[in-house]
Amino acid sequence: MRIVVARCSVVYTGRLDARLAEARRLLMIKADGSVLVHSEGGSYKPLNWLSSPCKLVVTPLRAPAADGAVERWTVTAGKTDDVLEIRIYEIDSDVSIDLGVDPGLVKDGVEAHLQRLLAEHPSAVGGGLDLVRREHPTAIGPVDILFRDTAGGHVAVEVKRRGDIDGVEQLTRYLHLLNRDPLLAPVRGVLAAQEIKPQARTLAGDRGIGCVVVDYVGLCGRDDPSDRLF
Amino acid sequence: MRIVVARCSVVYTGRLDARLAEARRLLMIKADGSVLVHSEGGSYKPLNWLSSPCKLVVTPLRAPAADGAVERWTVTAGKTDDVLEIRIYEIDSDVSIDLGVDPGLVKDGVEAHLQRLLAEHPSAVGGGLDLVRREHPTAIGPVDILFRDTAGGHVAVEVKRRGDIDGVEQLTRYLHLLNRDPLLAPVRGVLAAQEIKPQARTLAGDRGIGCVVVDYVGLCGRDDPSDRLF
DNA sequence: CCATTCATTTCGAGT
């Protein structure tokens, strides 16, 4: 890892063209050759970058260029025709340290966990439900969860972290398909998410699809007797 | 901007939980208080981060903790309940430089340009078309481009950089609405994109929606006589 | 290796 703070200008050419006028910025060069250009503001996304695999070539400009640049960095992508060209005017700091291989990030609480929790707690979706299976396969993709209700019908659940209009559209397609299966019909739909956008709720209502807001933390610590009747 | 290279461990708690075991990493603290944790590999995305607005509090651990940590950094978000806790074991480098405000990124070549190009070159979408207007307003949002054909009907074009199933759904909603307007009907639909996913193509086919793959570079340099009959 | 889906998505425009 090489970390340089320098006045620079940047030009990216590839999937689009993008330019950065001269200013002081942070330039990060990772071990895999990737280059990131960060400013003081913004979020975690760099202003400009080139991802691995790519190759950095530094060209010193002994007789400084007309614009006063002292170095030109040219980063070329391995496979695509993306190019990042950085012109360096003045270097304020330059540090190189090998960080080694990172042990990596461990996550908990993503959609997969939400799906598992709901499958284990049918009562969070509705009363009188029994799990048929998770990732129930159909011709157009797997339904997140399929429950059977006491009347012999079924409930298809689409699980999202944030429920928006796409989730309703997706579930609608599944329901059309599932309801053609006489072994399953009638199949109701439920959109389950930690947060449901108003527009999604409206569209779901129009189509007779239910909405369930899931309390992830609450479900984690829950031991609901109604889910354990056996 | 403060740039620290240190052995550290990280815990994020908020929308999910995530942990990083002890290792040497790059810690970036921006002027707005946001903190980024970068490793040697990966892409431009940090392993862990907390976005502005947030606040960093550094607590020195004079008598080192049981795990050998010498500092604890606690980053708390302003509005949400997100927390990032970084435990520092050893600092290898520590540089602080004010970068000032960045003049910002200038982009060229995104969807807006594609839309403009297609509006100027109707023949790229189909023969015998005349531009009615771009961003044609409807009750559920603007249609990217609306053309009139020689038969008095119309063509609604949805422009995407990458055409996927969402684009087809969106266009379908527009077509339902537009075809209720006797001044426009019949209205055909065309999905125009630089790349169209097979699933999108299939769904479009089922609904009688056309697919056009757009050659952005080719269109840029084009001067098609069939678009200039006047 | 291709295709689909998720993401602590981020980001910007428009209302």
Place this chain on the structure above:
DNA sequence: ACTCGAAGTGAATGG
């Protein structure tokens, strides 16, 4: 402030 759609989306997972 909120919503919606785009992104140089990136990254993981399944076929």
